[in-house]
Amino acid sequence: MRVTESSTNRATLANLQLDASRLADLQEQMSSGRQITKPSDNPTGTVTALQLRSQLSQAKQFQANSNDALGWLTTVDSAYGSITSQLEQVRTLVVQGMNTGTGNPASNSALAQQVDQARASLLSLANASYQGRPVFGGTTAGSVAFDTSGSYVGDSGTVTRTVGANASVDLNTPATATFGANGSNLFDLLSGIANDLRTNPANLGSDLTQLDARQLAITSDRSLAGAKYQRIQTVQSAASTNSLQLTSQLSDLQDIDLAETVVQVTSANTAYQAALATTAKVGQISLMDFLR
Amino acid sequence: MSGSFSGLTDALSALNSARYGLDVTGQNISNANTPGYVRQRAELAETGPAGGVPSMYATPNSGNTATVSGTSRLNDPVVDMRARSEHGRNGYLQTSASTLSAVEGLYDEPSSNGLAEKLNTFWQSWAAVANNPGDSAARNVVLQNAAGLAGDLNETALSLSRLTQGTGQQLTDTTDQINTAATQLAQLNNAIAVNAASGSNNNSLLDQRDTLLMNLSDLAGAQASIQANGTATVTLGGQSLVSSTTASTVSIGAGNVVLVGGTPAATAGGKLQSLVDSLNTTLPNYSAQLDAVAAALASTTNSAQNAGYDLAGNPGGPLFSGTTAATISVAVTDPTKLAASGTPGGNLDGSVALSMSGYGNLAGGADRTYQTMIGQLATDVARAGQQATVQQSVTTSVDNLAQSSAGVSLDEETTNLLTYQRAYQASSRVLTTVDETLDTLISHTGRVGL
Numbered sequence: 117m118r119v120t121e122s123s124t125n126r127a128t129l130a131n132l133q134l135d136a137s138r139l140a141d142l143q144e145q146m147s148s149g150r151q152i153t154k155p156s157d158n159p160t161g162t163v164t165a166l167q168l169r170s171q172l173s174q175a176k177q178f179q180a181n182s183n184d185a186l187g188w189l190t191t192v193d194s195a196y197g198s199i200t201s202q203l204e205q206v207r208t209l210v211v212q213g214m215n216t217g218t219g220n221p222a223s224n225s226a227l228a229q230q231v232d233q234a235r236a237s238l239l240s241l242a243n244a245s246y247q248g249r250p251v252f253g254g255t256t257a258g259s260v261a262f263d264t265s266g267s268y269v270g271d272s273g274t275v276t277r278t279v280g281a282n283a284s285v286d287l288n289t290p291a292t293a294t295f296g297a298n299g300s301n302l303f304d305l306l307s308g309i310a311n312d313l314r315t316n317p318a319n320l321g322s323d324l325t326q327l328d329a330r331q332l333a334i335t336s337d338r339s340l341a342g343a344k345y346q347r348i349q350t351v352q353s354a355a356s357t358n359s360l361q362l363t364s365q366l367s368d369l370q371d372i373d374l375a376e377t378v379v380q381v382t383s384a385n386t387a388y389q390a391a392l393a394t395t396a397k398v399g400q401i402s403l404m405d406f407l408r
Numbered sequence: 409m410s411g412s413f414s415g416l417t418d419a420l421s422a423l424n425s426a427r428y429g430l431d432v433t434g435q436n437i438s439n440a441n442t443p444g445y446v447r448q449r450a451e452l453a454e455t456g457p458a459g460g461v462p463s464m465y466a467t468p469n470s471g472n473t474a475t476v477s478g479t480s481r482l483n484d485p486v487v488d489m490r491a492r493s494e495h496g497r498n499g500y501l502q503t504s505a506s507t508l509s510a511v512e513g514l515y516d517e518p519s520s521n522g523l524a525e526k527l528n529t530f531w532q533s534w535a536a537v538a539n540n541p542g543d544s545a546a547r548n549v550v551l552q553n554a555a556g557l558a559g560d561l562n563e564t565a566l567s568l569s570r571l572t573q574g575t576g577q578q579l580t581d582t583t584d585q586i587n588t589a590a591t592q593l594a595q596l597n598n599a600i601a602v603n604a605a606s607g608s609n610n611n612s613l614l615d616q617r618d619t620l621l622m623n624l625s626d627l628a629g630a631q632a633s634i635q636a637n638g639t640a641t642v643t644l645g646g647q648s649l650v651s652s653t654t655a656s657t658v659s660i661g662a663g664n665v666v667l668v669g670g671t672p673a674a675t676a677g678g679k680l681q682s683l684v685d686s687l688n689t690t691l692p693n694y695s696a697q698l699d700a701v702a703a704a705l706a707s708t709t710n711s712a713q714n715a716g717y718d719l720a721g722n723p724g725g726p727l728f729s730g731t732t733a734a735t736i737s738v739a740v741t742d743p744t745k746l747a748a749s750g751t752p753g754g755n756l757d758g759s760v761a762l763s764m765s766g767y768g769n770l771a772g773g774a775d776r777t778y779q780t781m782i783g784q785l786a787t788d789v790a791r792a793g794q795q796a797t798v799q800q801s802v803t804t805s806v807d808n809l810a811q812s813s814a815g816v817s818l819d820e821e822t823t824n825l826l827t828y829q830r831a832y833q834a835s836s837r838v839l840t841t842v843d844e845t846l847d848t849l850i851s852h853t854g855r856v857g858l
Contacts, residue, residue, distance in 0.1 A: 119812065119817070120812065120816060120820075121815070122815045123808045154513075155515065155786030156509070156785075156786045156787075156789035156793060159786035159787040159790055162518055162782060162783065163779055165517075166517065166524045166779045169525060169528060173531075173532055174532075181535060181539060184539045248542065255756045257542060257755055276758070278535075278766070404822060
């Protein structure tokens, strides 16, 4: 093949441009820190990266949901704790009233006053709220679960948190099951006890039985809440591991291996410089140099 | 026997030939970098014995001197033809690759600014509403994110339609360029035919002709054939574009059909065909896919909203209006009108919001549709880029092949310069010698002993 100046120049120029564009690509990767700077850099990688990002965003949301659920359950647990200890006191008062019997109405009346106070305190505990929502009120839009007369004004809706891909947890049990239905709920029972202490101590025995039943329902719901708390914690820790794995997969996919890229840039740079130097040297040679 | 003075005329003819050789070499050197210039060579030939002279009178060596027989143009027509066809293909692939990468440039993926991330954020903001349906801040965030999404889709659709407009403008420009080149070629054909008939040197016209043909290949993938007298006949997609001195007009008909002289042309190549394909297939396809993303977003969101109840307990309404990327917008302005609850009555149930927070993974949802689109776009751009790169290197190698026969080598021309210089010097010496010989004969004959 005949070689002419212009064909050499064209080939040289094309190769120099190739070298320069390779170097520019690598420099773009270096400066952005990303292997995939546009979808066509790696079509399958791009789609995978989009899916990973979506999963990662969901995993973060699951963690936020878990934290919210744990906060809710903590409120429930501490409310139940206080309710249980209050009920213990009421139980002691009832037993005292039963022992006193009809012998000392003044003493029983004092006990009844204490029961009334315990009822008021329990009412406020049963209206415990998390982020402005009464935790025993179901999905009510109102600010309390029980009104001042002690009747339930919440609804039977469930409060659900999705804490994992297939893990959604109902945070509440219907308050009417734990506290009793309106008309025969905990607060009606307490009013009854105060009344019986004052007027009909003989009825206190059956009141005690009902109180024990109510206490049992509350304790069992508390342990259910505790079990949910534990389950969410387990799921959350798994979700956090998963989230870390997703982040690392995403990074593997889209971030550069710095050491590798530095080496590539250096070698591309060397190749480019060599090409430039050779072009500068060879381009000068001509027959003119050797003729007088 | 030859005549006494034939040596002088022979030497003169040789001097003329050498000088012509120097002229052509000089022309080659001065045009070494002229685009489209094909190197030329002075063709020298021996003059034969004069015709019609009876052999008994003819002298064995009479008249055998060098004369100029012509000037050849040293291109390789076969390689030129191949170069034109590769250029037509190259024009097509380069333009397609650049259109596709312009489409790709509209999507900043994968990144934290792309539409995919905006979708993620949108669905996530529903989870915040699900956790606390009464929180107006969380509801406001949903509305803001929805507006951001709709705005992004509108913007991208607008950019796509601008790209389509720009491509249409490019198509018009390309058609104009083709018509100009075709008209010039028809005029050139006329000049070439006249010159060829009169036997003049038309090498520079042929250079211009080849440049125009290459141009037409790049622009339209036009097929050229060279006639015996040097004129070029060009067809485009089976229709005659330039024939002898007539040029047809290329125009674009309805539905972006290429018309040559009013008749629809078959698929050709070059930039023209690529632009037509982009306008008819590529751009509408990506526009439709973006619309599908917008439609999926609107339909999944709206049907969930329609089935739910807002904060006041009223049935929810559509969140997005419009079903194309260009027209989608947020229909809800009051954050309390977002339906988060699955039951009526104005409660704080978050079941609708909760299920919407998981729509990022919905089969047939906006996210999946978008991912499919980006995947296809990425594959298309990568493939077009690879094809364009390969074709560019094929084209370059054919161009180099054409250059290897048509290009000027300065080393070679310098050598020719020396050759013709020496030939001129030697012919001058012959002239001097013959002159001196004749001088001896004329001035010194019969003067022996004087």
